[in-house]
Amino acid sequence: MLGASGLVVSPLGLGCMGMSEFYGPGDEQESIATIHRALDLGVTFLDTADVYGLGRNEELVGKAIRGRRQEIVVATKFGIVRDMNGNFVGVSGRPEYVRLACDASLRRLGVEQIDLYYQHRVDPDTPIEETVGAMAELVQAGRVRHLGLSEAAPATLRRASATHPIAALQTEYSLWSREPEDEIFPTCRALGIGFVAYSPLGRGFLTGQIKQIEDLTPGDWRRTSPRFLFENFQRNLDLVERIREMAVRKRCTPAQLALAWLLEQGEDIVPIPGTKRRTYLRENVGALEITLSEEDLAGLAEIAPPGVAAGARYPEMGMQAVNR
DSSP: OOTTSOOOOOSSOEEOGGGTSSSSOOOHHHHHHHHHHHHHTTOOEEEOOTTGGGGHHHHHHHHHHTTOGGGOEEEEEEOEEEOTTSOEEEEOOOHHHHHHHHHHHHHHHTOSOEEEEEESSOOTTSOHHHHHHHHHHHHHTTSEEEEEEESOOHHHHHHHHHHSOOOEEEEEOBTTBOGGGTTHHHHHHHHTOEEEEESTTGGGGGGTOOOSGGGSOTTOGGGGSGGGSHHHHHHHHHHHHHHHHHHHHHTSOHHHHHHHHHHTTOTTEEEOOBOSSHHHHHHHHGGGGOOOOHHHHHHHHHHSOTTOSSSOSSOHHHHTTSOO
């Protein structure tokens, strides 16, 4: 269950973003097969957004869930604005934009109601009370079940919650991005807000599959990410190697170890690792079967203390839009 909202989700979700954009070319047939396999494995919490693939990702998810809607908790997001060419042009939380974005998402998904509707990034030019107020009207109209925010600061969470109950905060969290532990987690728990961890595998770095920048296709967004650049890349490889060595001792993969660690951080935390292939999906689900001892957790705390990753989570412009 996500916080005090009453929204029940699977212990592990599936991030669908990479099926349509950012992480190299996609394969719609394999992506839909991956979603179907996820549902068969009990992974019924699907995460998308209107900005992924300029709406194509919502359309893909809509195709995949057709005929199985009752099994699924669908989460999508609005607020990051792009032009027709895909250029990022800003963030909007204006009430009229909220309503239009929701209508468009419902149409692309082919559903009558969104289970969890997030503001993707906080709009600094629109009071959060106005944005959440418009989102609350969608709940009253039956178009949305629960509300969420993504990358919101503690003060914003408190103001939003005073306007309407917030079911979940989605923010990056993993062995190499532990910032939420300081203020975000205590705030969420005090307010009864569940936490959804995106990029729980460090955008694939923590899987151990990326060993050189050339392993990423030329159009892959990660080629611009500070943690994948220059000397940061090698420093982060060294971190992953230590995680891999521990995974070998545990007879699991580095990805499974990283997810098992995250699952130990609290029952109110739900990771949503993304994948567009059935092979990696099954590997990720295997993390649910791994038990970590106190010794294991202490070892990981030593390997990956807060701030261990080299480089910022996003380039400068991206960092300006988080935690606000």
